[in-house]
Amino acid sequence: MTTLTLGRALNEGMRRAMEDDPKVLVMGEDVGRLGGVFRVTDGLQKDFGEERVIDTPLAESGIVGTAIGLALRGYRPVCEIQFDGFVFPAADQIITQLAKMHLRSLGAVKLPVVVRIPCGGGIGAVEHHSESPEAYFAHTAGLRVVACSNAADAYTMIRRAIASPDPVIFFEPKRRYWDKAEVSTDVALSDLPDLHAAQVVQPGDDVTVLAYGPSVKTCLEAAAAAAAEGRSLEVIDLRSLNPLDVDTVEASVARTGRCVVVHEAPVFAGFGAELAARITERCFYRLEAPVLRVGGFSTPYPPSRLEDHYLPDLDRVLDAVDRTFAW
Amino acid sequence: MTIDSMRDRPPEGGLVQLLTPEGERVEHPDYPLDLSAEDVRGLYRDLVLVRAIDREAVALTRQGELGLWASLLGQEAAQIGSGRALTAQDMVFPTYREHGVAYCRGVDPLKLLGMFRGVNHAGWDPAEHGFHLYTIVIGSQTLHAAGYAMGIQRDGLLGTPNAGAAIAYFGDGATSQGDVNEAFVFASVFNAPVVFFCQNNQWAISEPLERQSRIPLYRRAQGFGFPGVRVDGNDVFACLAVTRRALENARTGQGPTLVEAYTYRMGAHTTTDDPTRYRLRTDEEAWKLKDPIERVRAYLRRSGLADDAFLASVEAEGKDIAADLRTRCRALPDPRPEAIFENVYAAPHALMTEEQEAFAAYLASFEEEVA
Numbered sequence: 001m002t003t004l005t006l007g008r009a010l011n012e013g014m015r016r017a018m019e020d021d022p023k024v025l026v027m028g029e030d031v032g033r034l035g036g037v038f039r040v041t042d043g044l045q046k047d048f049g050e051e052r053v054i055d056t057p058l059a060e061s062g063i064v065g066t067a068i069g070l071a072l073r074g075y076r077p078v079c080e081i082q083f084d085g086f087v088f089p090a091a092d093q094i095i096t097q098l099a100k101m102h103l104r105s106l107g108a109v110k111l112p113v114v115v116r117i118p119c120g121g122g123i124g125a126v127e128h129h130s131e132s133p134e135a136y137f138a139h140t141a142g143l144r145v146v147a148c149s150n151a152a153d154a155y156t157m158i159r160r161a162i163a164s165p166d167p168v169i170f171f172e173p174k175r176r177y178w179d180k181a182e183v184s185t186d187v188a189l190s191d192l193p194d195l196h197a198a199q200v201v202q203p204g205d206d207v208t209v210l211a212y213g214p215s216v217k218t219c220l221e222a223a224a225a226a227a228a229e230g231r232s233l234e235v236i237d238l239r240s241l242n243p244l245d246v247d248t249v250e251a252s253v254a255r256t257g258r259c260v261v262v263h264e265a266p267v268f269a270g271f272g273a274e275l276a277a278r279i280t281e282r283c284f285y286r287l288e289a290p291v292l293r294v295g296g297f298s299t300p301y302p303p304s305r306l307e308d309h310y311l312p313d314l315d316r317v318l319d320a321v322d323r324t325f326a327w
Numbered sequence: 328m329t330i331d332s333m334r335d336r337p338p339e340g341g342l343v344q345l346l347t348p349e350g351e352r353v354e355h356p357d358y359p360l361d362l363s364a365e366d367v368r369g370l371y372r373d374l375v376l377v378r379a380i381d382r383e384a385v386a387l388t389r390q391g392e393l394g395l396w397a398s399l400l401g402q403e404a405a406q407i408g409s410g411r412a413l414t415a416q417d418m419v420f421p422t423y424r425e426h427g428v429a430y431c432r433g434v435d436p437l438k439l440l441g442m443f444r445g446v447n448h449a450g451w452d453p454a455e456h457g458f459h460l461y462t463i464v465i466g467s468q469t470l471h472a473a474g475y476a477m478g479i480q481r482d483g484l485l486g487t488p489n490a491g492a493a494i495a496y497f498g499d500g501a502t503s504q505g506d507v508n509e510a511f512v513f514a515s516v517f518n519a520p521v522v523f524f525c526q527n528n529q530w531a532i533s534e535p536l537e538r539q540s541r542i543p544l545y546r547r548a549q550g551f552g553f554p555g556v557r558v559d560g561n562d563v564f565a566c567l568a569v570t571r572r573a574l575e576n577a578r579t580g581q582g583p584t585l586v587e588a589y590t591y592r593m594g595a596h597t598t599t600d601d602p603t604r605y606r607l608r609t610d611e612e613a614w615k616l617k618d619p620i621e622r623v624r625a626y627l628r629r630s631g632l633a634d635d636a637f638l639a640s641v642e643a644e645g646k647d648i649a650a651d652l653r654t655r656c657r658a659l660p661d662p663r664p665e666a667i668f669e670n671v672y673a674a675p676h677a678l679m680t681e682e683q684e685a686f687a688a689y690l691a692s693f694e695e696e697v698a
């Protein structure tokens with residue numbers, strides 16, 4: 001076990017993947033000499049060379065489009081989109097090309113491309129640097145969409161994602177990049193946890209709280225505060241949005257009868273809506289209250305001086321928990 | 328030079344041409360081409376056969392057998408000339424109109440028809456043919472070609488006999504797309520082995536070339552830092568020679584080239600289009616005089632490289648291929664309903680399994696009611 005920050009764990013995971021498979025490439029804006037604006041790719045170009053760690057022209061569609069071409073030639077590109085709000089120029093290549101090529105070739109073509117996207121707010125950034133665009137991609141068939149929440153998962157999930165035969169949209173909680181955790185780095189790929197399995201990160205009995213990415217830590221803090229008041233929250237880190245581990249969610253909600261979904265993205269037509277619908281289908285007679293959603297307002301992400309009001313925090317999670325009991 | 332002196336400069340450079348519309352063989356100092364009689368007859372046969380395939384596909388659409396067809400009529404020379412310049416190691420990234428290139432790469436035209444019939448969304452193995460899937464969203468495939476070429480570079484094959492190149496096909500309209508311009512940038516700064524083969528057929532559905540560019544398209548390359556050349560797109564010899572040179576440059580590490588094949592879309596954009604609403608019949612008539620097949624036929628006759636029996640046999644072969652294609656197209660089975668869920672993902676996916684099983688149970692419920 002090693003103590004690593006989340007960002008460093010991603011770095012180590014990519015490093016390991018590059019050591020294990022010479023076809024793995026890292027590409028994006030500033031990922032080489034600079035090591036990425038968050039230093040997640042720090043040192044990789046020095047150790048693997050400019051041919052494998054590629055500083056690309058400043059063009060997101062170009063990054064994903066050429067990654068597709070490289071994958072067609074047998075490579076496994078790991079693309080970095082510098083910030084969440086910059087992924088939209090690449091949306092056509094991701095949604096129209098990357099997601100559909102396996103199907104269009106009747107299975108002949110595989111595109112093992114990972115698109116890493118630092119996401120979410122909380123770092124005092126300017127506009128377009130704090131967004132949570134996961135629902136757009138979870139809605140797109142052909143993509144796998146995952147979000148890590150801690151350093152240990154970051155390490156295993158990035159390795160699993162790079163090994164996936166399908167394209168993976170990999171969300172990284174940028175305000176948690178510097179959070180540390182114990183990470184096992186001497187595990188064989190085949191022994192790593194399933195990329196798409198949700199994890200109960202805090203067992204509890206009274207309410208199920210569903211979160212992913214940056215919100216998981218918030219929910220764990222909420223669970224600790226609730227415990228002090230005698231209320232037991234079960235926190236599940238979904239880890240994967242597509243596919244979704246509904247069984248783990250159902251097992252929990254069927255037991256607790258109450259559920260709160262937490263994400264930074266706007267609530268309206270957000271991923272929480274999908275969760276609420278599925279939970280309702282599976283647990284209808286065991287629910288004591290409707291599934292409640294806590295998230296960003298249905299507005300554009302606000303200027304950073306207001307982001308603390310926008311982002312779901314401990315109090316807003318606990319407020320929703322209280323409301324499920326008041327029903 | 329000032330900004331004002333740049334304005335309204337006439338287009339530079341001529342058209343590379345090796346065979347005039349009248350069927351006269353001419354030389355170009357930069358593009359020598361040595362073709363045997365068999366080569367020329369082969370090119371002629373290719374041109375005639377792809378036109379026959381294309382004509383049959385249009386007819387099948389009119390008869391309701393296909394939902395749509397994008398005819399290549401008028402662009403046969405651009406496609407056969409460039410297609411016959413390819414080697415097995417090269418990789419083609421086509422639009423949805425590259426039926427002639429597909430033919431050169433050994434893709435059964437039935438597979439092209441299947442896509443336009445709605446049997447599947449493409450359905451051939453790109454690696455098997457060195458011919459990627461048809462791409463419908465305009466220009467996206469140019470980035471795939473640039474990336475594929477970056478992969479060729481990383482394989483360390485450039486300059487060896489096993490080197491291949493990527494070639495991206497696109498039209499004049501596509502040159503306005505961001506992806507095409509990004510592909511030019513990536514290919515340029517990485518010196519990637521890719522040929523950008525633009526068939527300038529003068530029309531992007533109803534929009535004329537003037538709506539896409541104020542300068543000749545081949546000159547765009549200069550701004551990106553690689554060579555651009557304009558070739559007579561209705562001259563199969565010139566298209567062959569120019570593409571062959573561009574590919575060879577790519578394979579030997581000399582980077583990308585933009586080829587502008589200057590041609591004309593003689594038919595509609597697709598079978599749902601109506602060109603009478605936006606262009607003059609006289610323009611079509613003028614281009615008809617530059618027909619890519621007629622000039623080769625005239626050359627074959629003039630030079631004595633083929634006799635009437637050969638020409639008749641090629642016509643007959645075209646009819647046979649079309650008839651066979653018609654029969655096989657009509658016999659194409661509709662896909663099984665379960666195919667909706669197949670190949671969405673390469674590895675098992677819980678949601679696909681769940682929905683497929685639920686759908687199968689739903690379908691089965693009707694069978695039980697009948698029983």
